Amino acid sequence: MRICFWPIVGCGVLAGSPLAAAAAGEQSPPSADTTADVMTVDATVNARFVPEENRKIPFTVNHFSDEDLQQQQIKDAQSLFWMTPGLALNSDGQNPESSLKIRGVGSLNQVSSDDTSVVTMLNGVPVPQGNLSSRLLDISQIDILKGPQGTLFGRNSEAGVINMTSNRPTDIFEGYLGGEWGTRHHHLGELMLNTPLTDTLSSRIALQYDRKNAALKNQQDGDKPLSHPQDLSGRGSLSWQPDERDNLLFTVDHQRQRHNAVGMTLLDGHDKISLPKGVMNDRGNDTTLTFNWQHSWDQLQLTNVTGWGHYFHRSSGPFNDYRISQQLYGTDYDSWRTFSNRQKQFFQELRLGSTENSPLFWVTGINYLYSGRTHNYTGGWNDAPGWENDPLDAHIHRRFTNDSIALFGETTLPLTARLNLTTGLRHTWEKHRYRDHWQANPGYANPGDTAYSDKQSLSESYFTGRIGLNYTLTDDWSVYGMYSRGHKSGGFSDWDTSIASGQPATPYKKATVDSYELGAKALIPTLHLELNQALFYNRTHNDHFYALIDPSSSFATVIENFNTESKGAELSATWRPNSDFMLRTGMDYTLATVTHLPQDSQSGGHKGNRIPDVPRWGATLAADYSHPLQLGALPVVFNSSLNYRYSSQREADVGNNFKLGETHLMNAKIGLKSRYGDIYLWSTNLLNNRSPVYGFYYPALDAAYGGTGKDAHVGTVREGRVVGVSYQYYF
Template identity: 35%
Template sequence: MPIGAVSREFLSTNRSICEKDRNTERQGQLRFKPLFVALSLALVLPTAQPYAAESVQGAAMADGADGSELPVVTVTARQGEERAVDVPFGLSVIGGEELEARHLQTAEEALKGTPGVTVNSYGGEPNSANILIRGNGSLNQVSMDDGSVVMIVDGVSMSMRNVSLGTLDVERVEVLKGPQGTLFGGNSQAGAINIVTRKPTRMFEGHVRGEYGQDRQHLEEAVVSGPLSERLSGRFAVRNSGFDHWIESALDGKPLAKPTDLAFRGSLLWDIASGTNMLFTAERHENKRSPRLTMLRPYDDPPSQDFTPGIFDDNRKVVGRYSVEINHDLRDSRVTSITAYTSTDYDSVGGYDRRNMQALYGFPVEYLRKDSSEQKVVSQDLRWTSLPGASVFWVTGLSLSKSERTYDSTYPTGGNRQDRDFKTDSYAAYGEVTYPLGDALKLTGGLRQSWDRKRYDATYYGAGAVQDNRRLSDDYATGRMALSYAVTPHANVYGALSRGYQSGGFSDFATQVADSKPYKPSSSNAVEIGFKTESADRRFALNGALFLTRVKDDHLLGYDPATFSTSTISADTESKGAELEGAWRVGGGFEFSGGLSYIDATITSDAIGALGGDVLAGSRKPDVSRWSGNLAVTHRIPLPEFMGLSSPVLNSRLSYQYVGARPADAQNHFDLRAYRKVDMRIGVVSGNAEIYVYGDNLLDEQYDLFGYWASPTVTQGAPARGRTLGVGAVYYF
């Protein structure tokens, strides 16, 4: 959130911002023509978000110059193992090897490359991420707890504010589309991100990897896994990476910051007895020196900011996860217990540089705000599920979590401070079943009842100290109904109705008692019809869906310049559209994959008093492009022996991504232009080793990461990184 949303201390001593213009362009109803074009193009061109890929080493051995079957994709999208083709709602799966091939080092980067998914992290700041799936998600996030997409890592729920987590040793990322409240509770009304990491193995294996590229991009990674005793296996993974930021300091011409990431994960798998095991996992991820970017548009060439050098050196975020998972197989079912403790420590300085302040207020001064947050969460999930492959899929369970969080803001310029404490206790009971009504027809039903208890205690410091104490209780039900029909042994069609919910809460931006009134909960109803099909020889697969979601009481940040008061304003929204994804192994070592998405997302009610000006019904939802898509081609082919290499294989990938124009804000003051991104990776595999070169953003497009309307003459945002090239090497053992 731009610092202007809470900088009333400075505004109180300067002139008011001019009344903002409104763009009242109203969007019409979704027409059949764009949907028909989208479906037709994807059926002609087998473009879709790829399924989990094989490893470079395995693919080189298996494919050679001939095509082969697409891998069977198994997911845990519903808390139990099943084939992705049998899940009665839309999802995309990105395999770990594909993450490496596409050079996707964080979950955020993986989501940005998925058609129909939007990520706004305000210039890449590691504690700010607003995720929208199929055009659904918070209009403005008013707290760290206010989100419409939940992230699950190895069965442990985490805030989407941690989407900057690295993809270290990840087996797959499952993007679950549409409300997922049945199994994952509140804050999943737009969808869920299910991240599954690799587990310890009974065979000794591992790899080491190194990369170096422009702007001093570097990555060092090592993974080792194998047996420690007859019943105990272990796995350890570590990754260190960093780069010189592509934004320069206007004062000395050096990089504005030099962000680094250090992550490690250790896990132990104990086979206690036949059908019983326990997995212990300890994980830590530390990000340092990532800047908050709020820059004047249009950007300089090269882009620069007028901050004091080193201002971001103390920015830091540390995420820890410690969990114990116990699985016990009964005769026809499985009992799973996951106990977890997660922690997040965050310190960040950001604000307006001298250029921003000169443009906004006529004073070339540096305006800063420091935010600090600590969160500790204890959670327990106990569930009972059918075994993989059972004729009837079912899952039922109980979950609870206790969270304690602080969010403190200090204004070095004005000397004001706010200390805020949040406590949340959540409890839930849930269940879902898919029951066959015949040889081809299946019925799915799911229900979850949740109970949330929230507490807010704050002290606001200005002329004096003011105490603020609030309480909130929220009980709600979410659920899903679906029918699926097997048209052929290789093709399913389905229809689903689902209800999502986003619990009410307290704003992170309250600076006085008048600001801290609890914001309303948000609810959604969604309908989806789709198909999932693959060819008999399993070389071609295609999924498609039509969807409609209506959301009541989505959240916007409000601001009253007369009283300098922030608030949360509600607005209703609607999103409808179509999507396709698939993959095709055509032979000769070639595979095509990609995706195409059309989304018409609008705000359907007025929101008076929103930050930036009133929002009128008919405005397009911010950050959501109507059209987005990608296309990738991979090629694996044996090479003649050279330089003493044994049975070398050329392993290459070229990918293209398109994101259409999208509104910068809810008022539709201006649009962020469409962009195209082309990436490539070319490697030579020999035995257990590969040497490769990679290129990101080969077209060198300077597109916007986000946009913000500050006044009739001032707009802000942040530019993405330009073209970069690098080299890497990996050795598997």
């Protein structure tokens, strides 16, 4: 393979966020030595199963601690992704078909819930990424690993990994009780209780309930919110440490979502939708069980990770609201459909490797993943012209089964006193089985049979891995280069409609990516400054896309494969002049384009088109100030933070038919911490930016076919400004 680094224009990204506020109580000025430690400490990341300093990792890692998430008012995964440079999200917040790209790498849209370009890990177990509105409840840290992670994190980490770790039970009785109240009917309550049960056994329980208004207002319901999304999340953990060498952790996570219908409407600068009252319904239930056991020797540790999950999502409502119908057809057309996605998953991994304090890093292991999933669809009715010939005028039942087993290993070897070599390799065997049954509704008018079935399977065997060098210029400066090979399996689409013609489903092809990164990480103690910079180039072959052949008149789909490339630069700087103040700033640039597509592509795309959802420019600014005060006899800590993320315009679809507007997201927080609790005034989306979250292009339909001759830009907009107050009491 030829290594080709392109000249890259632009700079930077912000990776991370604020320092935690100081604890309440009497404060004395820190000593000079303590201040130096505070201002030069390097983030400890969990990128390779053991805690490591970020500077020693030869690729980019965006690190968020639990304090960072609280300061930035980040309560769910979707908010985290919007605030992280280099991540491109296509999601309405509730749709299991959501897709995520890192540095322009990933499916052009989500062709299947199994087509995960980015792996999400929770306590060492991969979890489905479809529901990007999952709550970040009692999280210890999140590390976003950029670039293919095909050595240690599995078969589908084509673009990167979101590695989340929850807080473990401790041997101290503690907890907190808190709540938030805000505009747009925002209500949130949360509870955490950590209890030592014996000298070796501890438990931890965390609960959270959240309710707010949907982003869109319904014109047919007096401009009231379309729905009132509700989320109930909980986690229970048991930690047992029978001796100093063994540590066992059992965790149960559950999330229950109701009334989360978001809706799709015209993107014409308004936050309105037009639907009969109560017609939208969206609900989900996700449960994940994890068991971790670790046995340690002096320089060696054995880790077992076992995970089981059950994930369910159901959505029903119209195909289009009346505003879209008026734009395309000049009249109101009623319609209705429902679909559900149910998945069961089992994961088992054993790995043997070095400990945190070992002079040489290495890890090797084996894992197995089973996933069984059903996707059911029912097209109830549609009054729009052509529905009687639409392949979705039917009931469709699909069954997907995946088995995967892999052997992996990675090590970092010192070649000289300053030069380290990191190399890893993984071999994976996979089998995919697919069944599909299509049953036409009674009014279906196309000739041919009214029922078809399909049964297929695919097998793959492949290598992934990486190799990189890290050179230490000084104790505080290092430079690195990394090459990674990523792979994403082929499979079967959730929305293939070829079966309506009696044809077997056409599998989408396996995708591969060659990724290159050059970077530098540095601490400058004399300036109290931390710098991170990276240049990257990614070349992807056969990534995935599904297109509506003629979305104005039919929901028939076609699955296509594209070649793409992305290149760019990221730069971030953190300045900590004293223990009270911290400033982070950064810029990022990504140019992501289509380099090849099928000759007869029905997507409307062309070679050289920009990849949808990926902004070219971005900037980040985070400022935090914390200072101890004395209010009479009460010692308190004043705490404030301001976090801003800018993203430039981005293309809405692969045809580059229209752009989604600039994003300006600002969150702010100000308040006091004391022994009587923490009270804050806060705001999310302070600038009230209502830019589109995602978009689709519906081409014009000629009057001869019942259309108005007008095209439509459809999608949804982000939630507006929320201002509120929060209180949290610790015990």
